[in-house]
Amino acid sequence: MIPFLDLHAGYAELQPEIDAAVARVLDSGCYIGGEDVAGFEAEWAAYCSAAHCVGTGNGLDALILSLRACGIGPGDGVIVPSNTYIATWLAVSAVGATLQPVETDPATHNIDPARIAAAVTPETRAIMPVHLYGQPADLDPILEIARAHDLRVIEDAAQAHGARYKGRRIGAHGDAVCWSFYPGKNLGAMGDAGAVTTDDPEIAARVRRLGNYGSDRKYVNVERGVNSRLDPLQAAILRVKLAHLDEWTERRRALAAAYAEALEGTGLTLPQVPKWAEPAWHLYVVRSPERDALQARLTEAGVGTLIHYPIPPHMQEAYADLGLAPDSLPMAKQLAGEVLSLPMGPHLEPEASWRLRDALA
Ligand SMILES: *Cc1c(COP(=O)(O)O)cnc(C)c1O
Numbered sequence: 394m395i396p397f398l399d400l401h402a403g404y405a406e407l408q409p410e411i412d413a414a415v416a417r418v419l420d421s422g423c424y425i426g427g428e429d430v431a432g433f434e435a436e437w438a439a440y441c442s443a444a445h446c447v448g449t450g451n452g453l454d455a456l457i458l459s460l461r462a463c464g465i466g467p468g469d470g471v472i473v474p475s476n477t478y479i480a481t482w483l484a485v486s487a488v489g490a491t492l493q494p495v496e497t498d499p500a501t502h503n504i505d506p507a508r509i510a511a512a513v514t515p516e517t518r519a520i521m522p523v524h525l526y527g528q529p530a531d532l533d534p535i536l537e538i539a540r541a542h543d544l545r546v547i548e549d550a551a552q553a554h555g556a557r558y559k560g561r562r563i564g565a566h567g568d569a570v571c572w573s574f575y576p577g578k579n580l581g582a583m584g585d586a587g588a589v590t591t592d593d594p595e596i597a598a599r600v601r602r603l604g605n606y607g608s609d610r611k612y613v614n615v616e617r618g619v620n621s622r623l624d625p626l627q628a629a630i631l632r633v634k635l636a637h638l639d640e641w642t643e644r645r646r647a648l649a650a651a652y653a654e655a656l657e658g659t660g661l662t663l664p665q666v667p668k669w670a671e672p673a674w675h676l677y678v679v680r681s682p683e684r685d686a687l688q689a690r691l692t693e694a695g696v697g698t699l700i701h702y703p704i705p706p707h708m709q710e711a712y713a714d715l716g717l718a719p720d721s722l723p724m725a726k727q728l729a730g731e732v733l734s735l736p737m738g739p740h741l742e743p744e745a746s747w748r749l750r751d752a753l754a
Contacts, residue, residue, distance in 0.1 A: 395736050395745050397697035400576055402740035404583070407633055411583075414629035424625060433628040434588070436635055437572075440555075441564020443590035445597035448623020449604050452551045452573020455587040456484030456521075458621065459569035462589075462599035463519060463545045465490050470516040472544075474504040475705060475725035477523045480573075481549050482706040485521070492715070493517060494707060496724045500665045502526060502678065502732075506534035513538065519545040524553035524563055526701070526734075527579065527675035528666070532558050532566045539567075547571065554579040555642045556673035565592045569600070574631055579645070579673050580638050582627040641739035645674035651743035652677055652735060655750040661687075662731075676701055680731040687753075688733055694752035699734045 404411060418429060430448055438446035449455045465471060467489035473481050476497040485492050495512045498505040504522050520539055522530035530548075539546045546567030550556075553563045554572070564570050574586035589600045602609050607618030649672075653663055662680035666672060678701060681687050691698050705725035707717040719726050736745065 394695040395697060395741065395748060397699050397734070397736050398577060398738045399740050400581070402738075403581070403634070406740070407637065410633045411630055414633050415626060418625050418629045421625075425622065427625050429625045429629040429632060430623050433623070433632050433635070436632060437588060438564075438590055440635065440638075441562055441570070441590045443565035443570065444592045445594060446588050446590045447597050447600045447604070448628060449587040449589060449600070450621035450623070451585040452571060452575060452578075452587040453480045453484060454604065454619070454621040455571035455573065455589045455600075456480065456547070456549060457487045458600045458603045458619075459547045459571055459589050459591075459596070460484060460488045460490065460519070461603055462596045463547065463568060465518050465545070468516065469518040470514055472504075472509055472512055472517060472520045474521075474523050474525070475707060475722040476502060476728050477525060477549070477706065478551070478702060479706045479709060479711070480551070481521055481523050482712070490518070491516065494717075494722055494725075496722055497525075497728070499724055499728070501528055501531075501667065501670075502664075502728065503528060503530040504535075506531050506538070509535060510538050513542050513544070517542065517544060519547055521547050521549055522567070523549040523551075524556055524673075526664070526678050527552045527554075527556050527673035528664070529553060529556050529558040529563055529670050529672065531667070531669075536566065545569075551575075551578060552675035553673050554675075555638055557671035559669045560671075564590045568593055569596050574627065579642065579675050580631065580634055583630050584624065584627055586623055586627040586631065587621075588623065642673055644739040645737060647743050648737060648741055648746065649674045649677055651746035652749070655746035656753075659750065659753050661753075674737060676734045677737045678732050678734050680728070681733065682731060684731050684733050691735075691749070691752055694748075696749055696752060697736055700729075700732060701734050702732075703729055705729045 551573035
């Protein structure tokens, strides 16, 4: 059997270090904030080459708090990719702003910068590119459009830990960069966790305040915030795992390279990597018009696969009120019918790629 992802293997590899980190927090008597939260924030900011990092309770909150910190709310338009995990859209809805979906480039599965300029209206206030599957979006043209129209760029980097765009790590290209450390992400906690990285001290301070009841000083509340803080147990675990992130990304890269070789000529559309991109390989997503049959065949051969994502946001019941016909965003609809995510993670040997090839022969 080849599981889609073996989360326990990540614990097994680092168990003594993780157990010691957890014990340290339990012994500290400090269960909100504290040294491990501040330590992880400093280490993650440094890793991302960002001036600031603010921990949050999860990735969705990182997106919502970043939008709020940029002053985006009702009446404002936010450009989002049509093909993404629904969290990107939900964040925009949560602040009462208007979704402006833009279709993705079928070659990269990421938002198509050429279509963004045409989607900008006088209401547009921000662009939210998603580095989907760990492939960096084409940020330079996006930043250029943002500059020309005075828009904020809020990146959804929930799948892009360690990915590089033109040699520089994702983490501070846009105004705010939003991270999830959900257990299955490339840098995964053992529960919910998230963060925002940014070079802008005002955005950092406002995200921190909004996630702490709108308060910088205990019992002094200057705005209506929420409770969304990074848990110290998760921070301590993330510090352990961060030290191994580059090595784990290397293993993902080796598996992706093995897939590219083993699956050549099988008729599947394999991921295409632009020359300026160094993906983090959160997911290895292939495409086939016969996707369901392909998935059934791999299941029979003991190979676990998943679909990211089977229903695009505009076709979800949650967004029925927008009245967006399935074919209004045809690329998102088509991708949902054709994509298949192969097993991917730091604990799967590259040799597994040949088992997949045999299963498809
Ligand atoms: C995981 C994910 C999120 C949300 O992260 P949570 O920590 O689960 O709230 C947002 N956007 C994308 C693209 C994701 O993959």
